[in-house]
Amino acid sequence: MDKLLWMRCFVRAVETGSFSVVAREMQIGQPNVSRHIASLEKSLGTRLLHRSTRHMVATPEGQRYYAQARHALDIISQAESDAHGEQDPHGLLRVACPESVGSELIIAALPRFLDRYPHVDVELRLGDEYIDLVAEGVDIAIRGGTLKDSALRARRVGTSERICVASDAYLQKHGLPGQPEDLLRHQCIIYTLLAGGSGAWPFKNGPVPVSGRTRLNNLDGIRRAVLQGLGVGYLPSWMIARELRTGELRALLTDHATAPSPLNVLYSADRLLPQRAGVFIEFITKVFADTPGLNGTSLV
Structure with missing residues (x-):
């Protein structure tokens, strides 16, 4: 039995x-x-x-x-x-995270984590949708914004700076917005998972409702759409650090940007946090601390 x-x-x-x-x-x-x-x-x-x-x-x-x-x-x-033993975490760790964070940051750092903890296996679930951690059997999730679910606990592992950007090709055709309200006359690329897909972008003096002909549920897709000149995007600055540096994209309305938002690791409030999860959280906190745009260092 x-x-x-x-x-x-x-x-x-x-x-x-x-x-x-x-x-x-x-x-x-x-x-x-x-x-x-x-x-x-x-x-x-x-x-x-x-x-x-x-x-x-x-x-x-x-x-x-x-x-x-x-x-x-x-x-x-x-x-x-x-x-x-305290220095020998083991078992399968299931982590849910945004596709951009997973693909560009965590996977790149994963070899170092696996070398350091040879008895831990990692299953990454990449996607921008929010999931039920308990129902999906996920140990931890990485998400931006303020925690609203009382069934979860949050630990801050970074801060995410978001900015408006556009390509020179788009700006030459449509002009440069000087105030957030000017976006009402622009093609804005809508992230359908932001605030329920309402199309309102936050600024220092309040949100501005925006619209556009292109809507995507993936941040990397938005980055690519902005590079193609399809419109103005609202993106985490760390994702477009190279494009800002090379001039492929131009930061807009930086004087009106909101303060960076928290980037958290979430886990169930009713569950003991496995040791393998604890060491992973410490690891990615250091990864994010080395990433401008996530560590409190502004890229604009």
């Missing part, structure tokens, strides 16, 4: 809402997941989940058991980490 396995199956079933997801994660097959949870319910003498063809929800007893089981599994994970 492996009650620990049953417990892990149940906890992840509650977190993901899917037996099939648990089966893929644990590589044991969906019938086995169902059987393990049924065995757990039988051993406890109570129903933990209400299941139908479309829905799965925890019973009141299941909700109480989940909270205690989740805590117990975290303690076991921490005990295993401690047994390996």
Whole structure:
């Protein structure tokens, strides 16, 4: 009888809402997941989940058991980490981060991290969309802005400076905006994941609603669109450091820019932070500290 396995199956079933997801994660097959949870319910003498063809929800007893089981599994994970020794983090670390940060900063630094911690594996999930850390089984996420979800904790690892930019080709054709309100007459490239895709850009004296014919859900796509002369972009300065230096892009309205926003590592407030996550956070904090535009050093 492996009650620990049953417990892990149940906890992840509650977190993901899917037996099939648990089966893929644990590589044991969906019938086995169902059987393990049924065995757990039988051993406890109570129903933990209400299941139908479309829905799965925890019973009141299941909700109480989940909270205690989740805590117990975290303690076991921490005990295993401690047994390996403080200087020997181990296990699989799942990290979610914006595609730009992951592709251009973290992947470039990853060989040094893996060399330093040979028993840690890293799974990066690149994307600009916000995700449910618990449901996705993610240990930590890197996100910009102010934390609004009370179920998460945040640790600041940098600050992100955002600026308006355009190419000389675009500015020669459409003119140079002197005030944020001038953007109302310009083609602005809209980042659909910023403030729900509302198209309002923040400035020192308040947001300005902007519009344009090009809309993208990816910051690197916006960078490329600006380079092609499609319009004015609003981008993290560290992403376009080379283009600013070479003159391919020109910073606009810098006297009206807002203060840099925090760049945070987020993790569940109800979970113990694994040791492997702790050393990774320390590592990327140093990476960001060496990156102008993320370390409080302005590029404009």
